[in-house]
Amino acid sequence: MPEPTPLSSAASPSASSTEFSPSAFSTAVVSWFAVAARDLPWRRPGFTAWGTLVSEFMLQQTPVVRVVPRLAEWLARWPTPASLAASPAGDAVRAWQSLGYPRRALNLHACAVAITSRFGGEVPRDVPSLLSLPGVGDYTARAVAVFAYGDRHPVVDTNIRRVIARAVDGAPDAAAPNARRDLPAMAALLPPSDADAARFNAGMMELGALVCTARAPRCSSCPVADLCAWRAAAYPSAPVARRPVQKKYEGSDRQARGIVLGVLRASDDPVPHTALAEALPDPARLGRALAGLLADGLLVTPAADLYALP
DNA sequence: TGTCCACGTCT
DNA sequence: AAGACGTGGAC
Numbered sequence: 001m002p003e004p005t006p007l008s009s010a011a012s013p014s015a016s017s018t019e020f021s022p023s024a025f026s027t028a029v030v031s032w033f034a035v036a037a038r039d040l041p042w043r044r045p046g047f048t049a050w051g052t053l054v055s056e057f058m059l060q061q062t063p064v065v066r067v068v069p070r071l072a073e074w075l076a077r078w079p080t081p082a083s084l085a086a087s088p089a090g091d092a093v094r095a096w097q098s099l100g101y102p103r104r105a106l107n108l109h110a111c112a113v114a115i116t117s118r119f120g121g122e123v124p125r126d127v128p129s130l131l132s133l134p135g136v137g138d139y140t141a142r143a144v145a146v147f148a149y150g151d152r153h154p155v156v157d158t159n160i161r162r163v164i165a166r167a168v169d170g171a172p173d174a175a176a177p178n179a180r181r182d183l184p185a186m187a188a189l190l191p192p193s194d195a196d197a198a199r200f201n202a203g204m205m206e207l208g209a210l211v212c213t214a215r216a217p218r219c220s221s222c223p224v225a226d227l228c229a230w231r232a233a234a235y236p237s238a239p240v241a242r243r244p245v246q247k248k249y250e251g252s253d254r255q256a257r258g259i260v261l262g263v264l265r266a267s268d269d270p271v272p273h274t275a276l277a278e279a280l281p282d283p284a285r286l287g288r289a290l291a292g293l294l295a296d297g298l299l300v301t302p303a304a305d306l307y308a309l310p
Numbered sequence: 311t312g313t314c315c316a317c318g319t320c321t
Numbered sequence: 322a323a324g325a326c327g328t329g330g331a332c
Binding site: 061062063065066098099100101102103104215247249253254255257258261292296 | 324325326327328329330331
């Protein structure tokens with residue numbers, strides 16, 4: 001729930017009569033971002049488009065603090081798409097370590113292959129080409145175009161959807177994701193210049209991650225508190241629309257996949273079925289995990305009774 | 311101690 | 322289009 005609400009300033013005469021101003025809003029976010037931004041390596045000058053693609057891939061499902069060390073190792077080893085394309089996909093899965101969702105490692109390797117074969121080794125710059133890469137969706141494609149190439153596009157992640165829902169729409173939380181609505185909503189807020197648009201995209205993500213958080217927004221530290229429609233409306237509360245709870249991980253097939261992959265990652269050589277059965281004694285669960293990983297391309301069987309990373 | 315939660319893409 | 326997909330930190 002929001003902090004105790006000093007509504008005195010929001011209750012000023014202008015608050016309800018003034019229309020929402022995108023330029024005032026974006027200016028406040030960009031100014032705040034210049035001061036409050038975290039030191040994220042892929043936003044430092046000199047970062048390559050490949051580095052941005054790798055970082056955004058890792059960030060698809062994983063918090064910044066866990067990504068940073070993996071990213072440095074990854075780029076030291078594979079500084080270009082061609083270098084990764086020349087390695088086996090299994091090496092990418094190993095280097096992914098415990099970032100989670102290992103199919104992202106496989107997709108990133110497939111991106112390296114596609115970039116090398118279809119784009120002359122250069123990460124493409126236009127959004128449709130980026131979207132054609134495996135594992136690259138609306139978010140990653142535009143994040144690369146904006147942060148690596150400096151072009152002007154709306155980037156929409158879950159944090160930005162929440163900030164817009166609150167500050168612009170006066171709602172407690174974002175509705176279900178919908179690109180046909182979310183992308184234009186963000187586009188309508190973008191400042192005119194490419195450089196400011198990039199800062200605004202990054203600033204909105206940081207604002208949602210650090211200040212306008214899902215459960216305990218820090219409104220007293222918010223650079224747009226005075227412009228926020230949700231705050232002006234005295235924080236109407238949500239009719240608690242809880243999303244369906246995630247299934248229990250313990251004992252799940254999901255966990256089983258992780259266990260199998262952990263064994264394979266730890267071994268330089270293909271492992272026999274008995275080694276997997278030792279780590280995962282439930283034969284039915286092991287069978288489902290192996291079938292799933294095989295279907296996803298995260299597992300190969302180089303010989304009868306042997307299992308390995310691709 | 312555990313249960314809940316976040317995260318983007320694909321199908 | 323609802324659900325699968327992994328992990329580690331918050332509560």
